[in-house]
Amino acid sequence: MNNSCFAKSVWSAIMSLxxxxxxxxxxxxxxxPTQPSAVAAGRQVVNFNRDWKFAKGSHxxxxxxxxxxSAWETVRLPHDWAISGPFNAKENGYAGKLxxxxxxxxxxxxxxxxxxxxxxxxxxxxGVMAFPQVYVxxxxxxxxxxxxxxxxxDATPYxxxxxxxxxxVMADTRQHGTRWYPGAGIYRKVTMTICEPVHVAHGGTFVxxxxxxxxxxxxxxxxxIENHLDTESKxxxxxxxxxxxxxxxxxxxxxxxxxxxxSREVDQLLVVAxxxxxxxxxxxxxxxxTTVRMGDKVVDTDSTCFGIRTFQFTANDGFHLNGRRVxxxxxxxxxxxxxLGAAFYTRAMERQLEIxxxxxxxxxxxxxxxxxPELLDLCDRMGFVVWDECFDKWDTTADRINGQPPLEAYSxxxxxxFVMRDRNHPCIVVWSIGNExxxxxxxxxxxxxxxxxxxxxxxxxxxxxxxxxxxxHIPQTAQRPILDALDLTGWNYARRYGLxxxxxxxxxxxxxxxxxxxxxxxxxxxxxxxxxxxxxKQLQVDxxxxxxxxxxxxxxxxxxxxxxxxFVAGEFVWTGFDYLGEPTPFAQQxxxxxxxxxxxxxxxxxxxxxxxSYWRPDTTxxxxxxxxxxxxxxxxxxxxxxxxxxDSAELxxxxxxxxxxxxxxxxxxxxxxxxxxxxxxxxNDVVYKKGELKAxxxxxxxxxxxxxxxxxxxxxxxxLTPDRTELSATGEDLCYILIEAVDKKETLxxxxxxxxxxxxxxxxxxxGVGNGNPLSLEPFQANSRKLFYGKAMLILRTKEGQGGNIxxxxxxxxxxxxxxxxxxxxxxxVR
Numbered sequence: 001m002n003n004s005c006f007a008k009s010v011w012s013a014i015m016s017l018x019x020x021x022x023x024x025x026x027x028x029x030x031x032x033p034t035q036p037s038a039v040a041a042g043r044q045v046v047n048f049n050r051d052w053k054f055a056k057g058s059h060x061x062x063x064x065x066x067x068x069x070s071a072w073e074t075v076r077l078p079h080d081w082a083i084s085g086p087f088n089a090k091e092n093g094y095a096g097k098l099x100x101x102x103x104x105x106x107x108x109x110x111x112x113x114x115x116x117x118x119x120x121x122x123x124x125x126x127g128v129m130a131f132p133q134v135y136v137x138x139x140x141x142x143x144x145x146x147x148x149x150x151x152x153x154d155a156t157p158y159x160x161x162x163x164x165x166x167x168x169v170m171a172d173t174r175q176h177g178t179r180w181y182p183g184a185g186i187y188r189k190v191t192m193t194i195c196e197p198v199h200v201a202h203g204g205t206f207v208x209x210x211x212x213x214x215x216x217x218x219x220x221x222x223x224x225i226e227n228h229l230d231t232e233s234k235x236x237x238x239x240x241x242x243x244x245x246x247x248x249x250x251x252x253x254x255x256x257x258x259x260x261x262x263s264r265e266v267d268q269l270l271v272v273a274x275x276x277x278x279x280x281x282x283x284x285x286x287x288x289x290t291t292v293r294m295g296d297k298v299v300d301t302d303s304t305c306f307g308i309r310t311f312q313f314t315a316n317d318g319f320h321l322n323g324r325r326v327x328x329x330x331x332x333x334x335x336x337x338x339x340l341g342a343a344f345y346t347r348a349m350e351r352q353l354e355i356x357x358x359x360x361x362x363x364x365x366x367x368x369x370x371x372x373p374e375l376l377d378l379c380d381r382m383g384f385v386v387w388d389e390c391f392d393k394w395d396t397t398a399d400r401i402n403g404q405p406p407l408e409a410y411s412x413x414x415x416x417x418f419v420m421r422d423r424n425h426p427c428i429v430v431w432s433i434g435n436e437x438x439x440x441x442x443x444x445x446x447x448x449x450x451x452x453x454x455x456x457x458x459x460x461x462x463x464x465x466x467x468x469x470x471x472x473h474i475p476q477t478a479q480r481p482i483l484d485a486l487d488l489t490g491w492n493y494a495r496r497y498g499l500x501x502x503x504x505x506x507x508x509x510x511x512x513x514x515x516x517x518x519x520x521x522x523x524x525x526x527x528x529x530x531x532x533x534x535x536x537k538q539l540q541v542d543x544x545x546x547x548x549x550x551x552x553x554x555x556x557x558x559x560x561x562x563x564x565x566x567f568v569a570g571e572f573v574w575t576g577f578d579y580l581g582e583p584t585p586f587a588q589q590x591x592x593x594x595x596x597x598x599x600x601x602x603x604x605x606x607x608x609x610x611x612x613s614y615w616r617p618d619t620t621x622x623x624x625x626x627x628x629x630x631x632x633x634x635x636x637x638x639x640x641x642x643x644x645x646x647d648s649a650e651l652x653x654x655x656x657x658x659x660x661x662x663x664x665x666x667x668x669x670x671x672x673x674x675x676x677x678x679x680x681x682x683x684n685d686v687v688y689k690k691g692e693l694k695a696x697x698x699x700x701x702x703x704x705x706x707x708x709x710x711x712x713x714x715x716x717x718x719x720l721t722p723d724r725t726e727l728s729a730t731g732e733d734l735c736y737i738l739i740e741a742v743d744k745k746e747t748l749x750x751x752x753x754x755x756x757x758x759x760x761x762x763x764x765x766x767x768g769v770g771n772g773n774p775l776s777l778e779p780f781q782a783n784s785r786k787l788f789y790g791k792a793m794l795i796l797r798t799k800e801g802q803g804g805n806i807x808x809x810x811x812x813x814x815x816x817x818x819x820x821x822x823x824x825x826x827x828x829x830v831r
Contacts, residue, residue: 005285005287005305005377005380005381042195042196042199042292042298042299042300042301043193043194043195043196043199043300043301043302044193044194044195045191045192045193046191046192046193046194047189047191048077048108048110048123048189048190048191048192049076049077049078049189049190049731049732050076050077050731050800051074051076051108052074052075052076052077052079052106052107052108052186053069053072053073053074053075053106053107053108054072054073054074054075054079054081054104054105054106054107054185055069055071055072055073055104055105056081056102056103056104056105057102057103057104057105058103059105062105062107062168062170063133063135063138063140063168063170064138064166064168065137065138065165065166067107067168069107072105072107075106076731076800077186077188077189077190077343078186078187078188078189078342078343078344078345079106079185079186079187079343080183080184080185080187080340080341080342080343081102081104081184081185082098082099082100082183082184082185082341083098083183083339083340083341083342083343083768083780083781084779084780084781085098085099085779085780085781086099086779087591087777087779089777092587092588093581093582093583093586093587093588093589093590093591093592094178094179094180094581094582094583094587095178095179095180095181095182095580095581096180096181096580096581096591096592097591097777098181098341098580098591100129100173100181100182100183100184101173101174101176101184102172102173102174102184103170103171103172103173103174104170104171104184104185105168105169105170105171106168106169106170106171106185106186107166107167107168107169108166108167108168109164109165109166110164110165110166110167110192111163111164111165112159112160112161112162112163112165112194113161113162114161114162115161116161116194117161117162118197119156119194119195119196119197120154120156120193120194120195120196120197120199120228121154121155121156121159121192121193121194122152122153122154122155122156122192122193122194122195122202123141123142123152123153123155123167123190123191123192123193124150124151124152124153124190124191124192124193124202125144125150125151125152125153125169125186125188125190126150126188126189126190126344126372126373127147127148127149127150127186127187127188127344127372128144128147128169128171128185128186128187128188129147129148129171129173129176129182129183129184129185129187129342130146130147130171130172130173130175130176130182130184130399131143131144131145131147131171131172131173131175131176131399132144132169132170132171132172132186133169133170134153134167134168134169135166135167135168135169135170136153136155136158136159136165136166136167137158137159137160137165137166138166139158141153141154141155141157141158142154145399145405145410146398146399146414147173147176147182147399148335148369148370149370149414149417149418150188150370150373150417150421151417152202155167156228169186171184171185171186175396175399175401176396176399177395177396177397177398177399178397178581179392179397179581179582180334180336180579180580180581180582181336181341181342181579181580181581182342183335183336183341183342183343184342187341187342187343187344188344188372189344189372195300196299196300197227197228197229198225198226198227198228198229198233198235198258198292198294198299198300199225199226199292199299199300200223200224200225200226200290200292200300200302201224201225201226201263202420203417203420203421204223204224204225204226204263204302204420205221205222205223205224205288205290205302205304205424206221206222206420206423206424206463207219207220207221207222207288207304207306207424208220208222208465209306209308209309212275212277212308212309212310214274214275215273215274216271216272216273216274216275217271217272217275217308218269218270218271219241219250219269219270219271219272219286219288219306219308220267220268220269221239221252221267221268221269221270221288221290222265222266222267223237223239223265223266223267223268223290224263224264224265224266225237225256225258225263225264225265225266225292226258226262226263227258227259227260227261227262227263227264228261229260229261230260230261231260232257232258232259232260233257233258233260233294234255234256234257234294234295235255235256235257235258235264235292235293235294235299236253236254236255236292236293236294237253237254237255237256237266237268237290237291237292238251238252238253238290238291238292238293239251239252239253239268239270239288239289239290239291240288240289240291241270241272241286241287241288241289242286242287242288242289243272243276243286244276244284244285244286246287249272249273249286250270250271250272251270252268252269252270253268254266254267254268272286272308275308276308277307277308277309277322278307278308278309278380278426279309279321279322279383280321280326280362280383280384280385281383282383283307283380283381283382283383283426283427284307284308285305285306285307285380285381285426286305286306286307286308287303287304287305287306288303288304288306289301289302289303290302290303290304304424305377305380305424306424306426307380307426307427308426309321309322309426310322310323311385311429313429313430313467313487313488313508313510313569314508314567315505315506315507315508315509315567316567317566317567318508318566318567318568318569318570319385319429319508319510319569319570321385326362326385326570327562327569327570328362328363328385328510328569328570328571328572329360329361329362329363329570329571329611329615330361330362330363330364330365330385330387330570330571330572330573331356331361331363331364331365331572331573331575331576331597332365332367332513332572332573332574332575332576333352333364333365333366333367333575333576333577334367334575334577334579334580335366335369335371335372336579336580337349337352338577338578338579338580338600338601338602338768338770339600339601339767339768339769339770339780339793339795340767340768340780340795341580341780344372344374345732345734345767345797346374346377346378346732347732347733347734348734348795349372349374349375349378350378350382351602351723351734351736352576352577352598352602353378353379353382353384354382355598355602355604355608356384356576357382357384358612359597359604359608359611359612359615359616360611360612360614360615360616360619361384361576361615362383362384362385363384363385363386363387363570363572364379364384364385364386364387364576365386365387365389365432365512365572366386366387366388366389367389367392367435367513367572367574367575368389368391368392368397368434368435368471369389369390369391369392370388370389370390370418370421370422371388373421373422376388376422376425376427376428377425379425379427380425380426380427383427384427385427385428385429386425386427386428386429386430387429387430387432387469387490387510387512387572388418388422388428388430388431388432389432389434389435389471390414390415390418390431390432390433390434391411391414391433391434391435392434392435392436393434393435393436393437393445394407394411394434394437394445394446394451395445398410398414400445403444403445407445407451408454411433411454411455411458412454412458412461415433415455415458415459415462416458416461416462419431419459419462419463420462423462423463423465423466428466429466429467430466430467430468430469430488430490430510431459431463431466431467431468431469432468432469432470432471432490432512433452433455433456433459433468433469433470434455434470434471435470435471435492435512436471436472436473436492437470438474439474439477439480439482447477447482447483448482449480449481449482449484449485452470452482452483452484452485452486453484453485456468456485456486456487457485467487467488467508468485468486468487468488469486469487469488469489469490469510469512470483470486470489470490471490471491471492471512471513472489472490472491472492472496472500472512473491473492473493473496474496475496475497475498475499475500476499477500478499478500478502478503478504479499479503483500483504486507487507487508488507488508488509488510489504489507489508489509489510490509490510490511490512490513490572491509491510491511491512492511492512492513492514492574493513493514493516493551493552493553494551494552494553495561495565497509497511497568501567508569509567509568509569510568510569510570510571510572511558511561511562511568511569511570511571511572512572513572513573513574514552514553514558514561514571514572514573514574515548515552515553515554515555515558515571515573515574516548516549516551516552516553516574516584516595517545517547517548517552517553517554517555517595517607518535518541518547518548518549518584518585518594518595519541519542519543519545519547519594519605519606519607520540520541520542520543520594520605520772520773520774521543521599521603521604521605521606521772521788521789521791522543522627522750522772522788522789522790522791523536523538523540523541523542523543523789524542524543524544524625524626524627525538525540525542526633526637526638526639528542528544528546528639529542529544529546529547531672532546532547532548532553532554532672533547533548533549533550533585534547535547535585535586539586539589539590539775540594540774540775541585541594543605543606543607543625543626544606544625544626544639544641545606545607545610545641546673546676549584549585549595552574554673554676555573555607555610555611555614555679556610556675556676556678556679556680557669557672557675558571558573559614559678559679560667560669560675560678573597573611574595575593575595575596575597576596576597576598577596577597577598577599577600577602578592578593578594578595578596578598578599578600578772578774579592579593579595579596579600580592580593580600581593582595583774586774586775589775590774590775591774591775591776591777592774593774594774597611599772600770600772600774601736601770601771601772601792601793602736602793603738603772603791603793606623606625606641606643609621609623609643610643610679610680612643612645613643613644613645613679614645614679616645617645618645619645620645620697620704620705621643621644621645621705622642622643622644622646622649622695622697622704622705622706622707623642623643623644623707624640624641624642624693624695624707624708624709625640625641625643625709626638626640626641627709627712627748627750627751628688628690628691628692628693628709628710628711628712629690629711629712629749629750629751630688631690633688634688634689634690635687635688635689636687636688637684637685637686637687637688638686638687638688639682639683639684639685639686640658640682640683640686640693641680641681641682641683642661642680642681642683642695642697642707643680643681644681644695644697644704644705645697645699645704646697646698646699646704646705647662647663647698647699647700648660648661648662648663648681648697648698648699649661649681649695649696649697649698650695650696650698651683651686651693651694651695652692652693652694652695652696653686653689653691653692653693654689654691654692655692658683658686659683661681661682661683662681663677663678663679663680663681664677664678665678666678681695690711691710691711692708692709692710692711693708693709693710694706694707694708694709695707695708710745710747711747712742712743712747712748712749712750713743713744713745713747713749714743714749715741715742715743715749715752715754715812715814715815716742716743716744716815717741717742717743717744717746717815717816717818718739718740718741718742718756718810718811718812718815718816718817718818719738719739719740719741719742719746719818720737720738720739720808720810720818720819720820721737721738721740722735722736722737722738722820722822723735723736723737723738724822725822725823726822726823726825727764727796727798727806727822727823727824727825728798728824728825728827729763729798729799729800729801729802729803729824729825729826729827730798730800730827731797731798731799731800731801732797732798732800733797733798733824734767734795734796734797734798735764735795735796735798735806735822736793736794736795737793737794737795737796737808737820738791738792738793739756739785739787739791739792739793739794739810740787740790740791741754741787741790741812741815748790748791749790750789750790751789751790752787752789752790753786753787753788753789754786754787754812754813754814754815755784755785755786755787755812755813756784756785756786756787756792756810756811756812757783757784757810757811757812758783758784758785758794758808758809758810759783759808759809759811760796760806760807760808760809761806761807761809762804762805762806762807762824763798763799763802763803763804763806763824764796764797764798764799764806764824765796765797765799766781766782766783766794766795766796766797767781767795767796767797768780768781768795769781769782769783769784769785769792769793769794769795770785770792770793770795771785771786771787771788771791771792771793772788772791772793773788776788794808794810796808796822798824799824801826801827802824802826803824803825803826804823804824804826805821805822805823805824806821806822806823806824807819807820807821808820808821808822
């Protein structure tokens with residue numbers, strides 16, 4: 001795994017934080033670096049996340065520099081004002097029952113060095129929900145009209161060098177349309193860039209690899225240089241390519257003249273010998289370092305990570321990466337991070353990807369909006385391919401109100417930012433222009449051949465090197481030429497691609513949403529569901545993994561479909577994680593989804609092990625379900641399932657063999673559940689008796705592993721398990737601590753619902769709590785949480801610049817207090 005590009009971005013963020021922490025101005029101000037930026041000579045990129053003032057509601061005059069915000073709350077970005085609640089129990093759960101609709105204001109003072117007079121000042125917002133207006137020193141400096149899109153504001157005309165400045169941001173979500181929880185406010189990071197008038201344009205470096213072989217790779221570096229002076233500028237543009245070990249492998253230089261108040265595009269072709277490929281198994285990353293000089297002076301330096309790889313979507317043999325077929329084992333991920341809401345934390349996303357990778361995932365779909373850019377950085381570094389999606393629908397979910405602005409002009413504006421921001425990421429293999437959009441004329445904001453063509457062409461205008469697709473859901477669309485402009489199509493559920501395959505046999509197909517299976521972690525109910533839409537009256541969904549939505553199927557049927565239709569590139573399961581909103585099938589009562597393979601806090605459900613056993617056939621998986629605490633069923637039948645990559649398993653109860661089951665190679669598709677015998681080992685006639693269940697799994701006649709499930713006694717202790725024991729004092733690093741109730745033998749108590757209280761001492765604070773219960777209306781920001789089927793999650797956030805030990809204590813009535821210590825490492829001082 002290559003880490004250099006990602007490590008450099010992390011180091012830059014830490015250095016920016018250190019620069020901020022050494023500022024000599026007031027508590028709600030920042031000062032400029034007193035020495036060259038850690039990011040690049042000629043420019044300073046400053047983390048702008050700390051010390052904002054926030055107030056919800058309309059505040060007339062809040063854009064003014066002299067407005068009194070002393071009573072406002074001090075917050076740190078990323079910030080989602082709605083995640084703290086309160087929940088509205090009476091509201092439909094489609095958007096999480098949280099108070100995300102409204103207006104919010106953010107304000108922050110900062111100083112600019114007088115020596116920087118004449119330089120440019122930009123603010124980059126990765127995401128503001130929604131319709132942000134940005135004021136600098138009381139004047140409207142910029143605004144944006146799509147809550148998921150990154151945008152830049154040029155603050156130069158309004159900046160005061162050598163004095164105090166004020167930036168104010170108003171976010172207004174009242175007209176935002178959504179089908180899930182969108183969050184509210186400045187929910188992604190903000191940076192301030194100070195640079196010379198002549199510099200590489202924002203998103204102005206585009207690296208492609210038009211010719212790749214084992215012997216060499218041709219690398220094209222397309223640089224756009226901006227000149228904000230009123231005279232032309234003679235520039236030298238030098239590009240150095242660095243290999244994954246940061247050694248130089250190719251160098252080029254071109255001289256050019258950039259017209260006054262204009263820009264110039266500079267192309268260079270370089271050759272890399274014996275290139276190291278970017279791949280999902282070994283994601284090697286190169287860096288293009290661009291240096292712009294005017295005479296002997298370096299005026300700008302820009303570093304761009306990229307990968308050298310080849311890929312192709314074929315009509316008859318799926319997806320090929322670097323010359324070999326790769327079956328896409330993908331998941332769809334919504335943008336929220338569970339108890340943290342929409343606020344994006346890189347560590348939270350990294351943890352999600354680590355869990356998905358352990359399950360066997362190799363592909364991510366950013367459903368249904370542009371992700372935080374750090375997600376793509378992580379996928380580059382960790383080796384996931386990405387379906388990068390710009391929109392859900394083209395209506396209010398894209399922040400178009402009553403058909404305005406007109407789609408053509410609006411979509412080019414959004415797609416330009418989207419593609420130019422993301423196009424250097426080697427992980428991206430598909431651009432998607434939408435999801436499940438109905439057809440015109442029945443839907444005036446729907447699909448037509450003309451609309452699909454201009455949307456696709458906008459993408460190709462800014463990146464002609466990748467295919468353009470979209471996720472479709474109406475099979476009859478294939479009967480008209482609506483989708484002809486697409487390079488490939490995605491289809492959601494129930495083999496809806498069948499007609500398209502018949503009519504367009506030369507076009508590649510991806511199963512862009514599959515499964516939509518449903519379950520609640522830890523919840524089991526008997527008798528077993530006898531059809532996929534038979535749901536529990538307890539408003540939870542049985543974790544025997546026999547339920548799905550009305551329009552979809554259990555995982556096993558999708559496994560079989562992908563085996564049969566090998567022309568399909570693979571599947572993206574809906575969804576990898578539970579998310580806030582869309583709580584099918586209990587939309588009125590619940591506040592978060594049941595779709596996830598992993599629950600809202602990141603605790604795997606049983607389904608995780610079913611996918612893992614199938615997607616990672618060479619990695620040992622042996623998993624037993626359900627739990628073994630059934631006191632009301634002594635002497636009665638309790639079915640037991642074993643998920644394993646083995647081909648058979650023997651089950652023992654209290655040392656006595658129940659029998660051995662072997663997977664059926666040619667299981668029938670009918671009746672509905674017959675197929676599960678191909679992928680699961682089902683012991684349907686186990687008579688319950690407390691004690692110990694043990695499964696011994698075999699593959700090709702050899703034992704590969706065992707799993708044990710024991711009957712638990714009463715809760716006797718609290719177990720705390722952190723995901724990491726060393727953290728960074730960035731103010732944005734996180735630690736996830738799993739909370740469990742165990743008996744005196746340290747067996748998990750699977751029915752425990754104790755209220756656990758938390759105390760944190762040291763340089764960290766509670767960022768969120770949760771337990772994975774879709775019905776729970778307990779607040780996410782609190783110092784206590786009830787266990788849900790024996791488990792809960794505590795999320796800590798470090799304090800910026802403060803190192804030391806973090807001591808976490810967990811208490812519950814009738815149980816002894818438990819504590820753990822993790823270490824927070826402060827960065828070394830800037831010298």
